[in-house]
Each structure stands twice: as C-alpha cells, then as structure tokens.
Amino acid sequence: MALTMERISAPExxxxxxxxxxxxxxxxxxxxxxxxxxxxxxxxxxxxxxxCAEQILPDKDQDIVVYCANADCDASPNLxxxxxxxxxxxxxxxxxxxxxxxxxxxxxxxxxxx
Numbered sequence: 001m002a003l004t005m006e007r008i009s010a011p012e013x014x015x016x017x018x019x020x021x022x023x024x025x026x027x028x029x030x031x032x033x034x035x036x037x038x039x040x041x042x043x044x045x046x047x048x049x050x051x052c053a054e055q056i057l058p059d060k061d062q063d064i065v066v067y068c069a070n071a072d073c074d075a076s077p078n079l080x081x082x083x084x085x086x087x088x089x090x091x092x093x094x095x096x097x098x099x100x101x102x103x104x105x106x107x108x109x110x111x112x113x114x
Contacts, residue, residue: 002089008092010104015039016061016065023092036112039067040096047079053086068097091096106114 008016016023025042027034045053058086059065064083068075079090080093102108 006092007095010096010100010106011074013101014104014106016063021063023065023090024057026064026066026079028066028068028079029073033069034096035105035110036111037098037108038095040107040109042067045079046075050079050082050086054102057083057088060087061089063092064088065092065094065102067094067097068073070097071095073097 013025017025025039026045027038027042029044030046031044034042038044039057043056045056045073064080066076066083068089075092076095076097080091083091096103098108107113
C-alpha cells in the first residue's frame with residue numbers, strides 16, 4: 001500500500017524556512033541540477049547517495065521537506081518515500097518544486113539563475 005505523502009505549498013514552505021523551527025530542505029535532483037538551480041538554504045541528497053542520509057540527517061524526528069524540478073518530476077516523492085521507509089517521521093514533499101517556488105515569486109540560487 002502506497003503512503004499518502006504530506007505536501008506543502010510554496011507560501012507554507014517559505015514561512016517555515018523563516019521560522020525558528022526551520023525544516024531541513026532537500027533538493028532531490030542531480031548534483032549538476034542542484035548547482036544550476038536550487039532553493040536557497042537547501043542541501044543536495046539523491047536516491048543515488050541515500051547511504052549518506054543518516055550522517056547528514058541524524059535526527060529522524062526532524063522536519064524534512066524534499067523538492068525537485070516541478071509537479072511532473074518524481075525525484076522528490078520517490079526520495080521522500082525512501083526517507084520515510086528509513087524511519088524518518090516528518091517528511092513532506094514540496095510537489096511544485098523549483099517551478100512552483102519561482103512561480104510564487106521567490107528567489108532561486110545557482111549558476112543558471114538570472
């Protein structure tokens with residue numbers, strides 16, 4: 001049975017990133033895509049380097065938000081489900097990803113950001 005993934009909107013994510021209970025923000029895209037465009041303050045973790053997760057994210061109760069390129073991209077829901085399978089309890093998918101962040105009027109960082 002598939003898990004129902006918790007989702008978060010761009011304004012909700014923006015507010016949470018500015019709060020004192022800031023979630024860990026994970027870009028689930030390749031290293032090259034992460035370098036090109038990312039939400040400020042995010043880290044890069046993919047299914048290919050998932051073995052690093054427990055070193056990077058030692059607290060399985062912390063809030064984690066995973067994102068990728070856009071709503072059609074499956075990298076973030078796949079990674080979010082794998083983190084949940086590993087025992088992380090508070091994992092959200094920012095389903096609209098980079099496209100939704102930009103569409104909501106928020107800035108991106110990276111080598112390909114104008």
